[in-house]
Amino acid sequence: MYKVVTKRFLNDSKSICLFEIEAPLVARHAQAGQFVVFRLDEQGERVPVSVAGYDREKGTVTVMVQAAGKTTKMLHTVEEGDYISDLVGPLGKATEMDDLRKVCVVGGGVGCAIAYPIAKEMHERGINVTFIAGFRSADIVILKEELKAVSDKLIMCTDDGSYGKKGFTTVFLKEEIEANIRDNEMQFDRVIAIGPDIMMKFLADVTRPYGIKTIISLDPIMVDGTGMCGCCRVIVGGETKFACVDGPDFDAHEVDFDSLLKRAAFYEDEQKAADQHICRITGGKRNG
Numbered sequence: 001m002y003k004v005v006t007k008r009f010l011n012d013s014k015s016i017c018l019f020e021i022e023a024p025l026v027a028r029h030a031q032a033g034q035f036v037v038f039r040l041d042e043q044g045e046r047v048p049v050s051v052a053g054y055d056r057e058k059g060t061v062t063v064m065v066q067a068a069g070k071t072t073k074m075l076h077t078v079e080e081g082d083y084i085s086d087l088v089g090p091l092g093k094a095t096e097m098d099d100l101r102k103v104c105v106v107g108g109g110v111g112c113a114i115a116y117p118i119a120k121e122m123h124e125r126g127i128n129v130t131f132i133a134g135f136r137s138a139d140i141v142i143l144k145e146e147l148k149a150v151s152d153k154l155i156m157c158t159d160d161g162s163y164g165k166k167g168f169t170t171v172f173l174k175e176e177i178e179a180n181i182r183d184n185e186m187q188f189d190r191v192i193a194i195g196p197d198i199m200m201k202f203l204a205d206v207t208r209p210y211g212i213k214t215i216i217s218l219d220p221i222m223v224d225g226t227g228m229c230g231c232c233r234v235i236v237g238g239e240t241k242f243a244c245v246d247g248p249d250f251d252a253h254e255v256d257f258d259s260l261l262k263r264a265a266f267y268e269d270e271q272k273a274a275d276q277h278i279c280r281i282t283g284g285k286r287n288g
């Protein structure tokens with residue numbers, strides 16, 4: 001059993017919540033870019049979430065989780081002092097950041113939570129970080145102060161202009177790349193993007209003509225998280241890869257986004273049905 005020691009909602013709409021969980025063995029080995037798989041109870045489904053932070057001395061791991069469906073909504077009702085049944089990890093490969101000097105990190109929605117520890121570690125290593133954080137609207141904006149602290153330049157934007165600049169992350173990424181050219185500044189040697197698949201697809205289109213290596217963190221449906229079930233397969237550079245063991249980071253210019261987007265929609269009906277079921281039997285509250 002794994003104890004929740006801190007719980008904190010991160011935005012006004014309470015759609016994303018931070019949990020700090022006691023898990024000394026996971027905390028000892030966790031690195032930015034990796035993920036864990038949790039189960040709320042023995043009958044629960046296995047849910048992958050990224051490592052958003054760790055404290056090796058305290059033996060805790062932090063995750064930031066959006067209430068997307070049945071299990072994540074139930075997780076949001078877990079309180080400080082409660083226990084969850086399992087937390088396995090760290091899984092997947094850590095984000096590569098050796099030899100980088102100037103990076104643009106782009107986060108979309110809850111992707112900002114996943115991108116935050118990557119930006120933080122880069123900043124600590126002395127890499128110049130421009131962070132572009134995009135959200136649909138002001139009520140779901142997260143980590144304002146935290147992102148500022150780890151960025152040399154921070155651009156916050158919303159689709160409707162209710163917080164920060166108005167517009168999509170793609171527009172501001174292109175502006176930053178063009179500004180580097182215009183001002184004779186060093187160009188980004190990498191773009192790292194984490195967010196909705198469609199955002200990452202269009203960001204890849206922005207960087208392709210400039211030849212800037214672009215890494216994205218994929219979150220396909222995962223079951224075992226250890227390369228056994230094949231559920232998380234993605235096509236990268238014409239080859240089949242398993243996101244849980246070969247990723248979750250991949251070269252965006254090599255990813256087959258068409259097959260990725262098709263597979264992401266595959267279980268939509270079942271997920272909606274499970275979500276409606278939990279809301280009916282519990283009124284949206286965790287029932288045990």
Ligand SMILES: Cc1cc2nc3c(=O)[nH]c(=O)nc-3n(C[C@H](O)[C@H](O)[C@H](O)COP(=O)(O)OP(=O)(O)OC[C@H]3O[C@@H](n4cnc5c(N)ncnc54)[C@H](O)[C@@H]3O)c2cc1C
Pocket residue numbers: 035046047048049050051063064065066067068069070071072073110113114218219220221222223248264268271272274275
């Ligand atoms: C490597 C990885 C890292 C992730 N990191 C985070 C994170 O840090 N914070 C966060 O909020 N979410 C993260 N996710 C997404 C998270 O796993 C899903 O939101 C969660 O599984 C939803 O489960 P649910 O039962 O609440 O909703 P459901 O109704 O079952 O699903 C809602 C949506 O979540 C996705 N999803 C569902 N089941 C899975 C699954 N087993 N594996 C992957 N995606 C699934 C689907 O896109 C689906 O449409 C990550 C996913 C992966 C693969």
Ligand code: FES
Pocket residue numbers: 221222223224225226227228229230231232233242243244245
């Ligand atoms: S989740 Fe089963 S192979 Fe990746």
